[in-house]
Amino acid sequence: MPLLQKYRFGAFEFDPQKEELRKRGVKLRLNPQAACVLNALLENAGEVVSREELRKRLWPSDTFVDFEHRLHAAISEVRDALGDSATNPRYIKTLSRRGYRFIAELELVPRPAMPSNPPAQAAHDSAATPVMDAPRPHLRSLRRLWLAAAVVVTLTFGVVIVFLVRRGPPTPAIHSAVPLTTYMGAQHCPSFAPDGERVAFSWNGEREDNFDIYVKQIGVETPIRLTRDPRPDLSPAWSPDGRMIAFYRVTSNRTAEVLLIPALGGAERRIAEVAAAWQDYLTSRLLAWSADGKWLAMPEGAAADSVSGLILLSVETGQKRRLTFPPASYDDLDPAFSPDMKRLAFVRRFSSAADIYVVELTPELQAAGEPTRLTSESWPADSPVWAHDGKALLFTRY
Incomplete structure (x- = not known):
């Protein structure tokens, strides 16, 4: 499988594998719901991500939840972290009754690939080889x-x-x-x-x-x-x-x-x-x-x-x-x-x-x-x- 890329925009970098947002290298706090919303918007940068699609990502279909309130809270947290504004957006634009769109210029930062069958010498020197952290289960605690x-x-x-x-x-x-x-x-x-x-x-x-x-x-x-x-x-x-x-x-x-x-x-x-x-x-x-x-x-x-x-x-x-x-x-x-x-x-x-x-x-x-x-x-x-x-x-x- 190809390795997940990081997203870079402005002073920010988002790692979808770790669900981490950093600003000039400093890790910013995002709860899992906000990180999931940001990930969805970055995956579909320039396109409208519907509210229904975000609901499906955040909550199982059999979950009863005040969706409007929770989604507003998640979007607000992302905007706070980015220093963004709903009225004058630089990153996330609200489209009334439709959803949200990521509007900033986005750069994809590839991760270094790992060899599938490393030679013996490389295995011997494995301490010097970067190893990716295992992906976290997607919003594992929400259910x-x-x-x-x-x-x-x-x-x-x-x-x-x-x-x-x-x-x-x-x-x-x-x-x-x-x-x-x-x-x-x-x-x-x-x-x-x-x-x-x-x-x-x-x-x-x-x-x-x-x-x-x-x-x-x-x-x-x-x-x-x-x-x-x-x-x-x-x-x-x-x-x-x-x-x-x-x-x-x-x-x-x-x-x-x-x-x-x-x-x-x-x-x-x-x-x-x-x-x-x-x-x-x-x-x-x-x-x-x-x-x-x-x-x-x-x-x-x-x-x-x-x-x-x-x-x-x-x-x-x-x-x-x-x-x-x-x-x-x-x-x-x-x-x-x-x-x-x-x-x-x-x-x-x-x-x-x-x-x-x-x-x-x-x-x-x-x-x-x-x-x-x-x-x-x-x-x-x-x-x-x-x-x-x-x-x-x-x-x-x-």
Whole structure:
């Protein structure tokens, strides 16, 4: 078999065999998904690589995953490593609704060939002969990491990982994933009603033209459509009493609204206008109710200062109060109140890295100190959910 070539472009060199990216000889960090995406783009330099082709490379066909969000994260990581921009690309160009294209000039760097039957003297001097490292299995860890996740075309209910808070290392638990929907288009942000008999979600409809909020009875195929605004409606969240659903409406590139609507349908009520979250986070959970039904936790601030910290939003008055202050270039999202309202779990992201944090809360719902980091693996974690007794957190890892 011919040896794989290296790719050289600008100050960068990518080794597809080792899935290593270097800049002027210095190795840059890329997780396996980002490396796989870059490899696919370089293999097809100058041509469009479709989103479907990237999906097939990244995930097995039987894997349920929030594909749009994960692909955005992988592309963003590659662009960050290359110092590239989506709006003014030098290396990777986005083609709306189609895919991506590598647009820079590319040089193929051949590897030195090894003789198939080296002579005796060469064998004797083998210490001086360059030997290639064995190829790594392609994304060898991904298949066992994707146990259950959120959705792209199918909402999936499944327990992925159980993390015992304050009880030592996590204990994994594997359960079967059960599809809840089989609709055309994309469904995001599933939220169970307190009674466990209904699920609210955001769906772009059979025509795939706009995201609205829907509610589905478990075991009933046809959902109830709650919103019909031409702007995207996302991240539904049930109130603790099950009567209302809060949701997030994107009104512009820089602004959004948080609204309430009765769970059975009816008139909307706007709670507040907020700075819009970064577009790659819009398929994440953005809203979380406090157990007393008085507050919503959510990210805000990305449009103003490139950092999304968590805020508390009064359901009654729309008053906003800052709760977390992430470091520069980090973002906080995916909030989840503990049942006793004494802690708030959330995800802190940096590029494609993400970990679960917990911050202790005072009775006035102020941060009682700095957040505590619970996960520190190389694979990103998200979507934390508290167990009913507040002693454990469930989350996904991808």
